[in-house]
Amino acid sequence: MILPPATLGMLGGGQLGRFFVAAAHEMGYRVWVLDPDAHSPAGQIAERHVRAGYDDYAALDEFAAGCEAVTTEFENVPAGTLDYLAKFIPVRPAAAAVAVCQDRIAEKSFLRDNCLPHGPFAVIRSDDDIRRADAALFPAILKVARFGYDGKGQATVGTREEALLAFGHFKGEPCVLEQRLPLDYEVSVVLTRDENGEIRCFPTGENRHTRGILDVSIVPAPAAGGADDGAAAVAARIAERLGYIGTMGVEFFVSGGRLIVNEMAPRPHNSGHYTLDACVTDQFEQQVRALCGLPLGEARAHSAAVMVNLLGDLWYDGEHYREPDWARLHAVPNLKLHLYGKHHARPGRKMGHFTVIGTDAAGVQAVALAARAAIGIRDQ
Ligand code: ADP
Numbered sequence: 001m002i003l004p005p006a007t008l009g010m011l012g013g014g015q016l017g018r019f020f021v022a023a024a025h026e027m028g029y030r031v032w033v034l035d036p037d038a039h040s041p042a043g044q045i046a047e048r049h050v051r052a053g054y055d056d057y058a059a060l061d062e063f064a065a066g067c068e069a070v071t072t073e074f075e076n077v078p079a080g081t082l083d084y085l086a087k088f089i090p091v092r093p094a095a096a097a098v099a100v101c102q103d104r105i106a107e108k109s110f111l112r113d114n115c116l117p118h119g120p121f122a123v124i125r126s127d128d129d130i131r132r133a134d135a136a137l138f139p140a141i142l143k144v145a146r147f148g149y150d151g152k153g154q155a156t157v158g159t160r161e162e163a164l165l166a167f168g169h170f171k172g173e174p175c176v177l178e179q180r181l182p183l184d185y186e187v188s189v190v191l192t193r194d195e196n197g198e199i200r201c202f203p204t205g206e207n208r209h210t211r212g213i214l215d216v217s218i219v220p221a222p223a224a225g226g227a228d229d230g231a232a233a234v235a236a237r238i239a240e241r242l243g244y245i246g247t248m249g250v251e252f253f254v255s256g257g258r259l260i261v262n263e264m265a266p267r268p269h270n271s272g273h274y275t276l277d278a279c280v281t282d283q284f285e286q287q288v289r290a291l292c293g294l295p296l297g298e299a300r301a302h303s304a305a306v307m308v309n310l311l312g313d314l315w316y317d318g319e320h321y322r323e324p325d326w327a328r329l330h331a332v333p334n335l336k337l338h339l340y341g342k343h344h345a346r347p348g349r350k351m352g353h354f355t356v357i358g359t360d361a362a363g364v365q366a367v368a369l370a371a372r373a374a375i376g377i378r379d380q
């Protein structure tokens with residue numbers, strides 16, 4: 001066990017890293033953050049911000065010398081970086097598990113090879129792969145295999161011709177071509193697995209996306225008792241097969257009443273932010289516990305919760321850039337506001353979120369959606 005006041009390392013300085021730093025501080029640890037961005041949200045509050053790239057081996061040496069264990073909040077950390085650090089200190093999750101989650105081709109192949117539910121897809125490495133793809137995949141979505149997020153690196157394609165065009169736009173990057181599924185709704189499971197193989201799943205939430213970005217998470221999932229009943233079991237099987245240690249998120253579609261794995265994230269997940277305010281232990285404290293070899297905490301929700309993401313769009317009133325009217329949110333009972341300390345708001349950039357908690361799920365949802373409208377988020 002790694003106990004306080006040990007120093008922990010975090011690769012990546014975004015909001016997920018920032019919440020990890022806060023949780024670790026609360027528990028008596030020190031944290032170093034490695035991130036190239038001078039203004040990184042996590043770097044701002046860590047004991048030390050090592051401003052370097054993930055492939056800067058001199059910086060990694062320094063990091064390994066100063067930290068007792070290291071984890072990641074950024075799924076695109078090169079596997080080589082994790083493998084290198086693992087020569088000196090524990091790295092959780094391991095490079096091999098992260099590698100599966102950071103490449104859609106590896107991810108889909110993993111699901112197929114382990115008989116886990118996934119949608120129809122084809123691996124696309126050349127124009128010929130598109131010409132050969134099963135006609136039943138169309139209408140489809142072409143997704144770059146690596147470095148996509150929040151709907152970026154994706155194109156909806158109705159036909160083979162459109163897929164060829166989109167593949168050209170992606171400059172021939174390896175892709176997966178997925179059948180576009182009619183979605184009943186989407187859910188996700190955030191869980192933590194420790195070094196002994198013990199798994200704690202947080203309650204399944206329903207997620208609503210706007211323009212490919214998570215907008216609202218509702219817990220318990222209103223459709224609970226439906227097709228998403230098995231989601232926690234499937235997510236746990238994924239974590240086991242990956243030999244995963246740490247907190248991870250698994251996104252699911254429910255399509256035609258069937259549960260289908262969409263994608264996995266080898267880190268805490270945006271849809272798990274509700275755990276900060278509604279669970280006995282939150283997803284970031286669990287990440288600290290798994291990293292340090294502590295027993296996992298209770299993942300039970302003590303409240304119903306609705307989380308609403310606050311994107312940079314909110315800072316723009318037409319052409320005019322201004323701070324949103326936070327006082328309106330602070331006036332709402334049982335609403336907890338979290339802002340990530342990002343320097344500049346850009347449309348689509350995740351700047352913060354709020355969560356409304358309470359005992360009555362329908363009431364919580366009504367309050368959260370009213371607060372969402374009051375702060376100026378419009379339905380698209
Ligand atoms: P990201 O890495 O950006 O989260 P996802 O693959 O999760 O990428 O896609 C973002 C959203 O786009 C999904 O949550 C879902 O709403 C929609 N989407 C993605 N793939 C499909 C699909 N095959 N069929 C229908 N909708 C999809």
Ligand code: MG
Nearest residue numbers: 150251262263
């Ligand atoms: Mg997703």
